[in-house]
Amino acid sequence: MCCGNQREVNIFCPLDCQYLREARLHEKPPAIDPKGLPNSDIRIYEQFLRDHEELVLFCTFTLADAALRTPGVVDSDVLAALAALVRTYRTSESGLVYETRAEDRVAAAVQELFERSLADFQKTRQEKEGLSSFRNAEVLGVLVFLERSAITNQNGRPKGRAYIDFVRERLNISQEADTRTALVT
Numbered sequence: 254m255c256c257g258n259q260r261e262v263n264i265f266c267p268l269d270c271q272y273l274r275e276a277r278l279h280e281k282p283p284a285i286d287p288k289g290l291p292n293s294d295i296r297i298y299e300q301f302l303r304d305h306e307e308l309v310l311f312c313t314f315t316l317a318d319a320a321l322r323t324p325g326v327v328d329s330d331v332l333a334a335l336a337a338l339v340r341t342y343r344t345s346e347s348g349l350v351y352e353t354r355a356e357d358r359v360a361a362a363v364q365e366l367f368e369r370s371l372a373d374f375q376k377t378r379q380e381k382e383g384l385s386s387f388r389n390a391e392v393l394g395v396l397v398f399l400e401r402s403a404i405t406n407q408n409g410r411p412k413g414r415a416y417i418d419f420v421r422e423r424l425n426i427s428q429e430a431d432t433r434t435a436l437v438t
């Protein structure tokens with residue numbers, strides 16, 4: 254048996270582990286105080302999410318995919334990557350170009366993969382579809398939405414991957430990427 258009480262505390266067990274799958278069914282997300290959420294000055298309206306469905310979906314998928322491709326990643330790395338991305342976009346909104354890089358190596362790797370995919374996505378939209386790029390403010394709104402979604406769907410365990418798992422299941426992302434992760438760790 255690969256896990257037990259230490260599951261997602263000290264033990265990094267594969268996402269398809271049957272004990273982990275079973276535990277997910279009974280898992281309750283930690284209580285969150287909405288006022289304690291980061292970037293609470295940015296309000297995200299339902300209408301904004303509906304109008305930006307394509308961007309929301311792209312960013313949600315790409316972030317989870319970046320996480321699954323990064324060896325040793327856990328939800329807190331995804332949150333650190335998101336925090337750095339949000340800070341970068343907030344800075345650019347104020348007219349400065351200054352990139353915040355996540356300090357942690359794993360989080361920085363997720364951030365980098367995400368940024369590269371987003372740049373490609375923007376470029377393809379422009380060049381092949383003749384659409385304008387999403388503005389920084391639009392990307393920022395989506396990132397803040399994702400940050401809240403990650404906070405409310407994590408399980409708070411040190412090596413927890415409940416959020417990554419949640420997105421993977423919702424969007425039906427293949428296990429292939431996670432197999433690579435498991436081989437390295």
Ligand SMILES: [Zn+2]
Nearest residue numbers: 255256266270
């Ligand atoms: Zn396990």
